[in-house]
Amino acid sequence: MIPVAIGLLFLFLAIGLPVAAALALLGLGLDQIFSPVDLRLAMGELGWVSSSNALLVSVPLFILLGEILLRSGIADRLYDAMSRWLSWLPGGLMHANIGASMAFAATSGSSVATAATISVVGAPMVERYGYGERLFFGSIAAGGTLGILIPPSINLIIFGWLTETSVPKLYLAGFLPGLVLGTGFSLTILLVCLLRPAIGGHRIAVDWGERWRSLWGLLPPFAIFVIVIGSIYAGIATPTESASLGVVAALVLAALHRRLTVPMILAALDGTMRSTGMIMLIVMTAWFLNFVLAALGLISAMNGAIAGMDLGPTGLILSVIALYLVLGMFMDPLAMMIVTVPIIAPLVKDAGFDPVWFGILIVLLCETALVTPPIGMNLFVVQGVRRRGTIDDVMIGVAPFVLCLIAMIGLLLVFPQIALWLPSALSD
Amino acid sequence: MLETTLRQISLVMSRLGGGMLLAAALLVAVEVSLRMSRLVIFSVGTELSSYALAVGAAWSFAHVVFERAHVRVDVVSQRLPPLPRAFFDVLAMASLAVVGFLLTLAAWTTFATTLALDTHSNTTLATPLAVPQGLWVAGIGWFTFIAAYRTATAAAALLRRDLAEVTRIAAPPSAEDEASEAALDARSRMEAES
Amino acid sequence: QDLPDVNLKVSGGNRTQNMFKFIQEPFFTKQITEDSNGAVTTTFGSLDDLGLQGPEVLRLLQLGMFDISEGTLSYMAGEDAHFDALDLPGLTADIDMQRKVADAYRPTLAKILEDKFKVKLLSMSPIALQVIYCKGDIKGLADLKGKKVRTYNRGMSDLVEAAGAAAVNIPFAEVVPAMQRGVADCAVTATSAGNTARWWEVTDSLVKVPMGWATTFFAANLANWNRLDPKVQAFLTDEFAKMEDRQWKQAAADIQDGINCNTGMGECKNGIPADKKMTLVELSDADQALAKKLVEGVLKGWASRCGADCAKDWNAKVGTLLGVDAPVE
Numbered sequence: 001m002i003p004v005a006i007g008l009l010f011l012f013l014a015i016g017l018p019v020a021a022a023l024a025l026l027g028l029g030l031d032q033i034f035s036p037v038d039l040r041l042a043m044g045e046l047g048w049v050s051s052s053n054a055l056l057v058s059v060p061l062f063i064l065l066g067e068i069l070l071r072s073g074i075a076d077r078l079y080d081a082m083s084r085w086l087s088w089l090p091g092g093l094m095h096a097n098i099g100a101s102m103a104f105a106a107t108s109g110s111s112v113a114t115a116a117t118i119s120v121v122g123a124p125m126v127e128r129y130g131y132g133e134r135l136f137f138g139s140i141a142a143g144g145t146l147g148i149l150i151p152p153s154i155n156l157i158i159f160g161w162l163t164e165t166s167v168p169k170l171y172l173a174g175f176l177p178g179l180v181l182g183t184g185f186s187l188t189i190l191l192v193c194l195l196r197p198a199i200g201g202h203r204i205a206v207d208w209g210e211r212w213r214s215l216w217g218l219l220p221p222f223a224i225f226v227i228v229i230g231s232i233y234a235g236i237a238t239p240t241e242s243a244s245l246g247v248v249a250a251l252v253l254a255a256l257h258r259r260l261t262v263p264m265i266l267a268a269l270d271g272t273m274r275s276t277g278m279i280m281l282i283v284m285t286a287w288f289l290n291f292v293l294a295a296l297g298l299i300s301a302m303n304g305a306i307a308g309m310d311l312g313p314t315g316l317i318l319s320v321i322a323l324y325l326v327l328g329m330f331m332d333p334l335a336m337m338i339v340t341v342p343i344i345a346p347l348v349k350d351a352g353f354d355p356v357w358f359g360i361l362i363v364l365l366c367e368t369a370l371v372t373p374p375i376g377m378n379l380f381v382v383q384g385v386r387r388r389g390t391i392d393d394v395m396i397g398v399a400p401f402v403l404c405l406i407a408m409i410g411l412l413l414v415f416p417q418i419a420l421w422l423p424s425a426l427s428d
Numbered sequence: 429m430l431e432t433t434l435r436q437i438s439l440v441m442s443r444l445g446g447g448m449l450l451a452a453a454l455l456v457a458v459e460v461s462l463r464m465s466r467l468v469i470f471s472v473g474t475e476l477s478s479y480a481l482a483v484g485a486a487w488s489f490a491h492v493v494f495e496r497a498h499v500r501v502d503v504v505s506q507r508l509p510p511l512p513r514a515f516f517d518v519l520a521m522a523s524l525a526v527v528g529f530l531l532t533l534a535a536w537t538t539f540a541t542t543l544a545l546d547t548h549s550n551t552t553l554a555t556p557l558a559v560p561q562g563l564w565v566a567g568i569g570w571f572t573f574i575a576a577y578r579t580a581t582a583a584a585a586l587l588r589r590d591l592a593e594v595t596r597i598a599a600p601p602s603a604e605d606e607a608s609e610a611a612l613d614a615r616s617r618m619e620a621e622s
Numbered sequence: 623q624d625l626p627d628v629n630l631k632v633s634g635g636n637r638t639q640n641m642f643k644f645i646q647e648p649f650f651t652k653q654i655t656e657d658s659n660g661a662v663t664t665t666f667g668s669l670d671d672l673g674l675q676g677p678e679v680l681r682l683l684q685l686g687m688f689d690i691s692e693g694t695l696s697y698m699a700g701e702d703a704h705f706d707a708l709d710l711p712g713l714t715a716d717i718d719m720q721r722k723v724a725d726a727y728r729p730t731l732a733k734i735l736e737d738k739f740k741v742k743l744l745s746m747s748p749i750a751l752q753v754i755y756c757k758g759d760i761k762g763l764a765d766l767k768g769k770k771v772r773t774y775n776r777g778m779s780d781l782v783e784a785a786g787a788a789a790v791n792i793p794f795a796e797v798v799p800a801m802q803r804g805v806a807d808c809a810v811t812a813t814s815a816g817n818t819a820r821w822w823e824v825t826d827s828l829v830k831v832p833m834g835w836a837t838t839f840f841a842a843n844l845a846n847w848n849r850l851d852p853k854v855q856a857f858l859t860d861e862f863a864k865m866e867d868r869q870w871k872q873a874a875a876d877i878q879d880g881i882n883c884n885t886g887m888g889e890c891k892n893g894i895p896a897d898k899k900m901t902l903v904e905l906s907d908a909d910q911a912l913a914k915k916l917v918e919g920v921l922k923g924w925a926s927r928c929g930a931d932c933a934k935d936w937n938a939k940v941g942t943l944l945g946v947d948a949p950v951e
């Protein structure tokens with residue numbers, strides 16, 4: 001069944017079917033070939049349940065927040081300030097993409113929302129400052145993945161629930177790896193731009209007065225950041241609710257900039273819904289495909305195979321990594337976690353590994369899954385906002401960052417303290 | 429003419445969908461502020477915003493078709509000669525129509541069951557679920573109709589060998605026209621600012 | 623006995639539940655097959671495997687996606703208010719009494735399931751007693767006043783609101799961070815589920831006010847069931863009855879084990895011994911009296927949702943056992 005599934009998926013994608021249609025048709029096709037039950041009818045119930053999921057509401061709201069910042073000129077001033085300060089670095093504004101992703105990751109629990117926001121805000125800068133598109137958009141797709149590593153994080157919450165691991169501890173554990181990985185992404189940009197200076201964008205003449213004045217442009221986004229993250233940490237709002245506060249704050253700022261007009265709101269809604277419609281149709285069909293695979297018994301067979309192998313601790317971890325890298329090419333990371341973690345986590349724990357450390361490892365693998373072709377939601381989101389060229393540009397541009405993610409996974413294997421130091425230092 | 433009308437309707441639906449999400453965000457913000465002030469505490473925003481997500485997204489599907497933004501991994505097909513590439517563009521549009529059709533049937537069954545059982549959400553709000561699900565089905569149905577209509581016009585253009593028209597209707601936004609569009613967009617924003 | 627070969631598609635509960643690990647999974651993956659000498663096998667998946675939330679299971683079963691499914695009654699109460707009847711909060715914290723209640727009400731549920739949803743009821747059992755986990759020092763029910771309590775169904779909201787608290791709606795996954803930061807002060811779940819989800823890390827008091835039982839059932843798609851050989855039907859009926867017994871024992875053990883693990887009083891067997899021990903708050907006599915008053919409101923709301931015939935039937939079967947009456951309009 002697995003070769004048929006992968007073969008069909010590659011065929012559907014290769015002939016250029018929309019990703020959502022490819023996933024739905026794959027589910028229906030596998031059902032026709034392997035199962036006597038007519039799963040077509042289940043699409044209604046599953047479609048409703050998956051698309052009315054309260055945890056996903058923050059995704060379009062963060063995109064809307066980004067659109068409002070973009071269309072009220074706030075985002076332009078933010079990037080203007082950053083370009084004045086960062087353009088001397090090889091890679092210039094791409095470091096700002098990473099920095100902005102890290103800041104946004106600290107307010108949003110979702111990588112897709114983080115990538116969507118930063119690409120909406122950052123996309124217009126490519127031409128203005130003459131960057132190489134591939135690496136620029138690759139840096140946004142990769143930077144966006146930090147959304148689930150730096151707390152808050154939907155994936156860490158789900159991991160905690162599936163494995164009975166402390167969510168507060170997981171949050172603490174994600175913090176340092178998030179900083180290290182963000183730095184790693186920046187180093188990746190630096191390295192690539194040193195090798196290929198042409199893609200690093202033009203430098204801007206330095207005028208210190210302009211530089212200092214440009215800093216005012218950082219203030220409004222910083223205010224939103226404080227409101228969103230402050231409301232979470234002060235116990236005023238849940239991470240999902242905080243997205244709503246962020247949208248309202250952005251509207252207020254737009255009004256202060258005298259840019260809150262009906263055409264502006266409509267343009268922001270149009271941009272938001274274009275991404276949201278694309279993402280949600282994929283979400284619906286991905287859950288349907290997952291249901292078909294599970295109903296056909298594929299998932300229990302796969303889980304059984306892993307549990308059946310008798311490997312040493314190192315062998316176990318390496319095969320888990322290999323499994324997630326492969327599954328991650330095709331599956332939605334959240335679905336992938338939910339179907340595999342309950343089986344694998346106990347084995348890993350029995351082999352003597354710390355569950356908190358394993359949670360961070362899994363999240364890093366989920367991040368990788370978000371940017372590996374052929375199915376990688378962050379790639380789709382970035383391409384969806386970019387709206388020109390083809391998606392291979394993004395896939396090629398993200399490749400150096402995938403290597404960086406794999407290096408990060410290696411680093412976490414060798415130095416588990418990166419994840420474990422902070423939670424142990426802060427607990428008694 | 430027909431195309432303009434259908435495009436306009438789809439755009440309005442998408443904006444209404446976005447409006448629902450925006451309204452949900454405002455409601456949640458009000459709810460959070462009231463909860464903070466401990467004046468009145470009510471908790472309906474989470475539930476209503478989840479309906480806004482489902483309905484709003486479904487109502488934007490058709491607009492996304494017109495915008496050619498249902499993303500494709502066309503690594504192979506974009507390297508083909510114009511004629512087969514146009515054929516696969518039509519096929520891609522047709523696949524959306526087929527999936528939309530099957531989704532509409534299944535979603536209709538869900539909605540009809542909800543209506544027959546008079547299902548309510550088991551919360552204080554006790555929302556009659558037929559309302560959000562009905563709106564949701566309507567969005568998916570409209571999406572299916574638009575995808576079918578775009579398939580038909582693209583197929584007709586293919587038969588007349590009008591490949592430019594096929595590209596306009598069904599190919600992903602191409603490098604050339606989008607680049608100029610983005611530049612225009614950026615310029616207009618700069619001008620508005622100064 | 624010689625049974626014809628048959629493979630059943632089955633969906634179970636959540637993998638995180640003890641009920642799943644200790645009862646359901648061994649039952650469907652080993653025991654049925656062994657007891658039938660290899661004739662009856664299952665393709666078995668948990669809710670998480672299938673990417674399901676819970677409330678949609680009954681409809682998927684009705685559509686024939688599965689031959690047999692586990693469902694949680696109160697998740698489905700939006701489809702029919704009868705499904706709330708066994709989980710109304712404030713009624714009983716005694717599992718032996720709850721089993722009598724469930725047995726008495728079984729014919730009503732079986733009939734609704736069969737007539738309205740075309741599925742055949744095979745077994746019923748609770749997951750565990752639902753209680754309230756609270757931040758801070760709570761002495762009794764009166765202290766709930768002014769608190770924000772995360773509830774997950776209508777009856778629970780009615781009860782906490784009658785107690786002067788505010789019911790808040792937060793997705794399950796966000797409950798721990800919400801309570802840690804104080805977005806919610808309290809939340810409802812089972813003694814055992816809250817223990818394994820480590821709610822004791824972010825709360826202090828375990829208030830033993832009965833908030834329902836998370837009653838679950840197994841049922842079969844009626845058309846698929848009727849197609850089975852009568853011998854297989856008899857075999858399955860018998861197997862499910864035996865499993866139901868084990869489920870009730872597991873639930874009873876889980877309730878006490880959850881309390882032990884959360885509070886550090888008594889041996890903690892299947893849960894996680896809390897580092898930060900919770901205080902068990904038993905209801906005082908005054909609390910019991912208050913609870914009785916609060917329940918009146920819950921029953922009134924439920925009866926008006928369920929209708930006069932439903933309330934009458936409940937009074938005759940359940941009300942008499944518990945000594946309460948749902949108002950009949």
Ligand code: NA
Binds near residue numbers: 152
């Ligand atoms: Na985050």
Ligand code: NA
Binds near residue numbers: 374377
């Ligand atoms: Na991937």
